[in-house]
Amino acid sequence: MIKIGELSKVTGCSVQTIRHYEKEQLIASAERSEGNFRLYDEVAVEQLLFVKHCRSLDLSLPEIRQLLGLSRSPGAQCDDVNRMMDRHIEQVEARIQELTKLNEQLRMLRRSCSNRRTVEQCGILRNLSATPVSSG
Amino acid sequence: MIKIGELSKVTGCSVQTIRHYEKEQLIASAERSEGNFRLYDEVAVEQLLFVKHCRSLDLSLPEIRQLLGLSRSPGAQCDDVNRMMDRHIEQVEARIQELTKLNEQLRMLRRSCSNRRTVEQCGILRNLSATPVSSG
């Protein structure tokens, strides 16, 4: 049985984050010591690593909660998991597209300044003042 | 002179957002009518569109405030504007890279489920339980 500081070191999640996950029901409520300190075992470490792995994939806390729910009802079909993953992948790809477009616009804007001028004549500021290309 | 609702329609910014921008000093404090309603002229419309354009490029409110400051001191050199733009572009590109990596991992994970199975045997959940590839 380890305390929260050690769990933090082992998993790489901050102490506050661990407490937050507990409050949000992403990990089980920890047992407590006599002095009311949280105590964790190996299972708790695994649970937290699962959550951390999901977070590294940018799954939201509600999404993770849903995954945990599904994994606790083993009779359930995979469809639900898959639907969520597909939706999530879609969102990530949409965001990539958005940012790529953004990046092009930013680079174009950046090119409109040839340095060493004063801000008064700056193409960047002038272009920013003009109406946006399209507000997507 | 138009009221805030009309400004909202003209610019496509919500009423609350306009009030928020005023509080955050991204647009000038509006004149007030007898009944304490905000009143805007053409200049105000332009100012708000500038801010909106910047936001559509994902510039943060502090960054926009900085741009506004620079554009108000016309003697200033372009260097500052450029430095900010470069930093911003860097961040956008870094985020694109991150998301691209993420997307690959998500797709790989998604492939590990062949549907119609029960969650118990699901490759997705199994792989999520395993230690992450790398926590970047």
Place this chain on the structure above:
DNA sequence: GATTGACTCTATAGTTGTTATAGAGTTTAT
């Protein structure tokens, strides 16, 4: 002139996933 409806005002809370405090209690070591 009273009432309705559409609009506006301020102030405050909620969103998301943490991070950072404050102030108090616990444990371990000296």
Place this chain on the structure above:
DNA sequence: ATAAACTCTATAACAACTATAGAGTCAATC
């Protein structure tokens, strides 16, 4: 006994909005 290191809860901060409550303003209708 005391100090250091840790833990506890509760609360605020971050970013950029969005949403709400409760009150006030204004124009038009009856």
